[in-house]
Amino acid sequence: MTTKEPPASRLEELGYKQQLARRLSVKEVVGLAMADVSPTMAVLFLTAGVFVVGGTFSIGAAFILSAVVIMIALCLAELAALFPIAGGMYSLVRHVLPGPLSWITTFNYLLQGVVIPASIALGMVGFLKDLIPGLGLPSTVLAVILLALAIGVALTTVEAGAWTTAVMVVVELIVLAIVTVAALLHPHQSLADVTFSPMVLDGGQLTAVTVAVMLATLAPMFNVINGYDAALGFAEELKGGERNLAKAVVISAALACVLIVVPLICAVIAAPDLKEFFSSPAPVVYSVEAALGSSARIIVDVGASIALFNAMLSLLMYFGRGVYTTGRDGLWPRGVNRALSTLNRFRSPAAGVLALAVPAAVLVFTSALNFLIIFAGTMIAAVYLCIGLAALYSRRSHATARRPYKLPLWPVPPLIVVAFTALALATQERQYLIAEGVLVLVALTCWLASRHWNRPASADPVPTAAQVDS
Numbered sequence: 001m002t003t004k005e006p007p008a009s010r011l012e013e014l015g016y017k018q019q020l021a022r023r024l025s026v027k028e029v030v031g032l033a034m035a036d037v038s039p040t041m042a043v044l045f046l047t048a049g050v051f052v053v054g055g056t057f058s059i060g061a062a063f064i065l066s067a068v069v070i071m072i073a074l075c076l077a078e079l080a081a082l083f084p085i086a087g088g089m090y091s092l093v094r095h096v097l098p099g100p101l102s103w104i105t106t107f108n109y110l111l112q113g114v115v116i117p118a119s120i121a122l123g124m125v126g127f128l129k130d131l132i133p134g135l136g137l138p139s140t141v142l143a144v145i146l147l148a149l150a151i152g153v154a155l156t157t158v159e160a161g162a163w164t165t166a167v168m169v170v171v172e173l174i175v176l177a178i179v180t181v182a183a184l185l186h187p188h189q190s191l192a193d194v195t196f197s198p199m200v201l202d203g204g205q206l207t208a209v210t211v212a213v214m215l216a217t218l219a220p221m222f223n224v225i226n227g228y229d230a231a232l233g234f235a236e237e238l239k240g241g242e243r244n245l246a247k248a249v250v251i252s253a254a255l256a257c258v259l260i261v262v263p264l265i266c267a268v269i270a271a272p273d274l275k276e277f278f279s280s281p282a283p284v285v286y287s288v289e290a291a292l293g294s295s296a297r298i299i300v301d302v303g304a305s306i307a308l309f310n311a312m313l314s315l316l317m318y319f320g321r322g323v324y325t326t327g328r329d330g331l332w333p334r335g336v337n338r339a340l341s342t343l344n345r346f347r348s349p350a351a352g353v354l355a356l357a358v359p360a361a362v363l364v365f366t367s368a369l370n371f372l373i374i375f376a377g378t379m380i381a382a383v384y385l386c387i388g389l390a391a392l393y394s395r396r397s398h399a400t401a402r403r404p405y406k407l408p409l410w411p412v413p414p415l416i417v418v419a420f421t422a423l424a425l426a427t428q429e430r431q432y433l434i435a436e437g438v439l440v441l442v443a444l445t446c447w448l449a450s451r452h453w454n455r456p457a458s459a460d461p462v463p464t465a466a467q468v469d470s
Contacts, residue, residue, distance in 0.1 A: 010084050010242050010404065011235075014095075016328075020086060020236040020321075021158075021347050026248050028162045029234045033252035035165035036230035036318055038311035039259035040172035043179065044284045044304045045123045046224045047264060049374050051283050054217030055200025056274070057209045059265055061221040066257040069225050071416045072384055073253030074407040075391035077246035080232050081405035082398065084242045087325030088232040088318065089383055094329070096390040096397055103447035104440055105386040106326065108379040111439065113319025113356040115379070116223075117312045118363040119372040121147045124308035126281065131301040143364045150309060151357045154316040157346045158237050168310035175303025176263045179284060182291035183266030194268050201278035215427035222384070222424065223377035225260050227311070228252035233318035242404035316353050323356060324349030333453045371431075378432045379439070381424045388417030 011018060024032075050058045076092070085091035093105040121143035128142065129135050135142070153164055198209040231248040238245055267284040270291050271277035280286040285304070289297040326332065327340025344350040363372075391407070391414035407413055425436070 014083065014085065016085065018236065019343065022237055022239050023159055024162060024234055024237045025239060026244050029231050029238050029248045030252050031166045031169060032162055032234060032314055032317070033228050033231040033248065034169050034255060035310045035314035036227035037252065037256040038172065038227065038307050039256065040175045040303055040307035041120065041311045042224045042260045043176065043263045043267065044282060044300065045308060048281065048283055050217060050220045050224055051278055053220055054213055055198055055209055055278060056194040056268055057198035057200065057214050057217055058221070059195050059268060060198060061217045062225065062261045062264055065218065065221045065225050066261055068416065068420045069253050069257055071413040072387065073228060073250045074413045075387055075417055076229055076232065077249045077405055078403065078407040079387070079391055079394060080235060080249055081242040081246045082394065082401060082403055084235040084245050085325060086233055086236040086321040088322045089229055089387060090322050091325055093386050093390050096394045097386060099447055100444055101386055103443040105383055107439055107443035108382045110319065110322060112376055112379055113315060113322065114360045114363060115372050115376050117147065117315050117356065118360040119376065120308050120312045121364055124305055127301045127304045127308065131298065131305065140365050144361050146309065147312065147357060147361055150313040150316055151353060153313050154320060154353045155344060155346065155348050155350050157348065158234070165310050165314055168306050171303055172307045172310065175300055175307065176259060178296060178299060179263040179288055180266045182288045182296065183270035186291035187269045188272045189269045189274070191265070191269055199274060201275060206274060215423065216429065218424040219381045219428050220374045220377040222380040225256055226380055228256045230314060230318040233321040246405035316357060319356050320349050320353035323352030327352070331450065375432050375435055378425065378428055378436050381421045382436060384417060385421035385425065388414045388421060392418070
């Protein structure tokens with residue numbers, strides 16, 4: 001009697017070997033994604049740059065983006081179930097779109113793994129120094145130390161990272177509850193007024209928000225309600241099959257919207273003075289302190305510091321797996337591929353993590369925090385534009401492929417994603433568009449160079465649209 005071979009997983013069908021260990025449940029992957037989302041970090045820290053650009057229209061932008069986020073999550077869910085690879089959004093685009101678009105997505109995607117941890121490390125320093133006024137170390141040095149601590153955890157087993165982030169997410173939720181309670185107990189602004197008659201601080205005066213300001217607010221908001229895609233980075237460590245991966249992405253996106261938008265609205269309502277609110281380096285902390293006193297500020301500072309560290313850790317774990325996958329796919333010169341595609345004794349992609357962490361540490365000393373935050377939103381919008389295109393094109397390029405999950409109402413979600421992200425990019429300020437243009441040129445240069453690099457035949461598991469064109 002012969003025993004039947006178990007059916008091949010989708011990963012094996014794509015020609016990849018199972019190298020990372022499948023140790024995580026859906027709950028644990030959602031927990032890691034929520035650490036990347038870091039609702040407390042988003043509300044207390046990342047919203048500061050958005051309030052500067054859009055004023056109280058940040059509320060309207062958050063509502064609009066929440067709807068778009070669900071559309072993006074549905075696109076990610078279908079593509080991730082089709083390509084359950086640890087490279088995250090890089091892998092989804094690489095296996096569908098032509099080479100040039102694939103490389104542009106790769107650079108916009110991976111550079112987030114450098115820019116966002118650097119901005120988080122610098123932002124965390126502000127909360128720590130507010131909490132401990134006598135902290136005498138220079139901000140840049142302290143930021144690098146915090147980055148090094150996150151690297152240390154990211155290089156251990158994935159379970160250790162998952163449990164560490166889970167504990168810290170609980171603390172984050174407590175802090176968000178404080179923000180929400182502060183608004184409910186001490187409301188100062190009308191929800192209807194701040195939502196439907198938005199104001200922005202311009203030249204020291206509150207003025208009505210224009211359509212141009214509204215449009216300019218959309219791309220920075222991408223960096224606030226973001227990170228739910230981190231579930232994709234643990235695709236090869238998730239138990240239960242490809243549909244579980246689709247489920248994890250959609251759950252993470254829905255939780256991100258609720259846990260960010262509600263406290264954000266509450267913080268604006270709790271602000272005693274909108275001028276002071278917009279002028280504050282940490283507007284939400286200003287609202288909480290005004291409502292509950294200085295002791296609440298201490299609690300928020302502690303929670304914010306934990307949230308920021310948690311996000312930095314999750315980001316390094318997520319994007320480190322993306323870098324690892326680029327090496328395994330043979331994207332770079334042979335020696336670089338060999339180094340990036342190795343795992344350490346904890347079965348963690350150590351080289352991939354360090355490839356992000358080292359330039360992030362350098363960036364701490366050279367870049368302005370607000371520029372990093374807003375430019376990260378530009379890069380995120382560019383990646384999601386390509387995800388929308390990939391979700392549209394995959395139904396044609398992989399028409400006969402087995403699809404463990406199909407997004408509903410196709411092609412409406414990807415069309416909304418493409419239209420919205422294109423609009424968000426087109427309305428960005430000139431300096432961020434120039435920076436994005438430079439990034440595109442670098443990506444295309446590397447794409448051309450890659451045509452002459454020695455890539456081992458085994459590095460490309462299956463020929464794809466991206467590989468044929470590259």
